[in-house]
Amino acid sequence: MSEVARFSRRVLLGTGLAVAMAAGFGGAVLAADPVKLGVSIPAATHGFTGGIVWWANEAKKELEKAHPNLKITVKTASNAPEQANQLQDLVTVTKIDSLVIFPFESAALTQPVVQAKKKNVYVTVVDRGLTDPNAQDAYIAGDNTAFGRIPAEYIAKKYNGKANVVALRGIPTTLDNERWDAFTAVMSKHPDIKILDAKYANWNRDDAFKVTQDFLTRFKDIDVIWAADDDMAIGVLKAIDQAKRTDVKEVFGGAGSKVMVKTILDGSNPLIQADVSYSPKFIYDAIKLTAEARLKGEKLPATHIIPSSLITKENAKEFYFPDSPY
Amino acid sequence: MPSAPTPVPDAPVPEARNGGAAPAKGAGRSAAGRFDPHRFGPVIGLILLLVVGTALNPDFATWDNLMNVLTRTAFIGIISIGMCFVIISGGIDLSVGSMAALIAGAMILAMNALQPLLASPVAVVGLGMLFALLLGGGFGLAHGLLITRGRIEPFIVTLGTLGIFRAVLTWLADGGAITLDGDLSDAYGPVYYGSLLGVPVPVWIFLLVALAGALLLNRTAFGRYVQAIGSNEQVARFAAVEVDRVKVLTYGLLGVCVGIATLLYVPRLGSASPTTGILWELEAIAAVIVGGTSFKGGEGRVAGTVVGAVLLSVISNILNLTSIISVYLNAAVQGCVIIAVAFLQRRRP
Incomplete structure (x- = not known):
């Protein structure tokens, strides 16, 4: 209840401010000021974070070209403490006035972000929310519930509520739990769908290969494998190939990597019919x-969820970015 | 070791070891006649696991499952055999997982680049495999030189290269994956997926590497020097063993083993990514130690290492084939088995 109250108060406050800004006082003054934007993201250690780094640099290139009074500094970190240090450097050395941060961990990065905000830095948090939402001005995220739902x-729908399904999970995290809970919530309404x-x-191709090999040994009749990640789907497909199994009708990945989207677009593998988008483009x-x-001196809405959508042959073109590494 | 000036006699060197498990080779030979439960600890552990696995799921004991497990053990197993030599000599190599990832990436890039120049995909794959072996050997020799000539602790050298190898791969891959071209993938596939007399190719190669390793360790001067250095480096030096040279060679040998493992790994998925080979170093080290090699060096067994590597992958195989234990506890089960087996094969003080 109080959560809702606080939320709506924040929205009201935010909207009020935005209206006030737009109404003109200060808006015009701020627009002329240069903006120093810091971007703090995880280093490329997985296909997905590789995509994050690539899209962040794309944004830097395009936006700095379009706005000469905008300076963007991109920093990558390989763990939470390193990210906290970089954040300090961004504030004290680079003297940023705005920050876009994709935190490694919610809890560990909350205090460092609060410190930055105290120095009047405008904070946009991406993907993983902070434990104290007051530390952020805006929150932009992909839709993990839809990723499972x-x-x-x-x-x-496709199997008329009757299928044998096995699933792969990522790494034990809240993110993975949200996806899994959403997936099982839908399936619980279909009693004839068995999650074996x-x-x-x-989220690793090799582990997915091994787990799938063992699933195929253990279960003789599988209709669908929910690989839950496009990287893992690659390992799953290889294992099915090797076992020469024909009972598996479909493999469903997740995230919309360019390899999978291309496969759907070309119809080159009958096992891959659809995917769900969760593109690293949201950092862009x-x-x-x-x-x-x-630059306009405006504020962002407090929360902005970038929807995940179903990718099929019909719309795959919109999700295909051949230059991205992911 | 072809050009060693004087052969080192078997007995004196292990005896000179200060403290620890003194009679390395001598005891092994005299005990060969009677049954030593400590020596067979890993084998007993493996047999128990096989029984448990079969009881829990009858599909466990099928030929296909057995071959799946042995095939996926091949990478870690081959690396473990190289690691066995390094650990016996008193060294360590933490970089093998990253090294495998970098070799895989570099090898794929090299093959993709060669493809337009050569008509035959088989020739391209052959050159790629040669490249992987050379790269592995080169990395290993570089480790050895930094450790001996540079006089840096092996832990630090290989911790450094662990970071370097993986970072370079990530950079080469632009954070994504490096993928082998389609035609090459087809030509290369049989190296992982093919079989000979019903046994997959990687299992044959694993077997050959294990036999060669056992021969090298127990039947050559080089093998005796490795054990002598691990037992007591000073004494080995006094006995005119070219300690530095032997050490460099053990790291080179491990590098070649990583190269062999990688050239079997690449055709499986046809790609390398920043998650390739993560934590392989710990699995390889665990296989060596579980297999009865002393972490302090001086003595060790190739056969035990092979059993150790198989044992580790059997555990995760059984866990995947059953759902009696929460998936959250998988790592705990593995931990318990590793400790239990180590207990079975512990040495007397």
Whole structure:
């Protein structure tokens, strides 16, 4: 209840401020001021974070070209303490006035972000929310619930509520739990869909290969494998190939990597029919939204969820970015 | 070791070891006649696991599952055999997982680049495999030189290269994945997926490497020098063993083993990414130690290492084939088994 109250108060306050800004006092003055935007993201250690780094640099290139009075500094960190140090450097050395941060961990990065905000830095948090939402001005994220819900609905509909499903999970995290809970919530409404088992394969191709090999040994009749990640789907496909199994009708990945989207677009693998988008492009959107709002002296809405959508042959073109590494 | 001036006699060197498990080779030979439960600890552990696995899921004991497990053990197993030599000599190599990832990435890039120049995909794959072996050997020799000539602790050298190898791969891959071209993938596939007399190719190669390793360790002067250095480096030096040279060679040998493992790994998925080979170093070290090699060096067994590597992958195989234990506890089960087996094969003080 109080959560809701606080939320709506914040929205009201935010809207009020935005209206006030737009109404003109200060808006015009701020627009002429240069904006120094810091971007703090995880280093490229997985296909997905590789995509994050690439899209952040794309945003820097495009936006700095379009707005000469905008300076963007991109920093990558390989763990939470390193990210906290970089954040300090961004504030004290680079003297940023706006920040877009994709935190490694919610809890560990909350205090460092609060410190930055105290120095009047405008903070946009991406993907993982901070434990204290007051530390952020805006929150932009992908939709993890839809990441689990969409494949479940798709499978339930396509197989008329009757199928044997095995699933892979990522790394034990809240993010993975949200996806898994959304997936099982939909499936629980379809009593004839059996989830035979689910095991962690760490968002890793090799682990996915091994787990799938063992699933194929254990279960003789599988209709669908929910790989829950496009990297893992690659390992799953290889294992099915090797076992020469024909009972598996479909493999559903997740995130919309360019390899999978291309496969759907070309129809080159009958096992890959659809995917759900969870593109690292949201860091690009977050930087662009923040930079443009700051240049105009405006505020962003407190929460902005970038929807995940079902990718099929019909719309795959919109999700295909051949230059991105992911 | 072809050009060693004087052969080192078997007995004196292990005896000179200060403290620890003194009679390395001598005891092994005299005990060969009677049954030593400590020596067979890993084998007993493995047999128990096989029984448990079969009881929990009848599919466990099928030929296909057995071959799946042995095939996926091949990478870690081959690396463990190289690691066995390094650990026996008193060294360590933490970089093998990153090294495998970098070799895989570099090898794929090299093959993709060669493809337009050569008509035959088989020739490209052959050159790629040669490149992987050379790269592995080169990295290993570089480790050895930094450790001996540079006089840096092996832990630090290989911790450094652990970071360097993986970072370079991530940079080469632009954070994404490096993928082998389609035609090459087809030509290369049989190296992982093919089989000979019903046994997959990687299992044959694993077997060959294990036999060669056992021969090298137990039947050559080089093997005796490695054990002598691990037992007591000073004494080995006095006995005119070219300590530095032997050490450099053990790291080179491990590098070549990583190269072999990688050239079997690449055709499996046809790609390398920043998650390739993560934590392989710990698995390889665990296989060596579980297999009865002393972490302090001086003595060790190739056969035990092979059993250790198989044992580790059997545990995760059994966990995947059953759901009696919460998936959150998988790592705990593995931990318990590792400790239990180590207990079975512990040495007397």
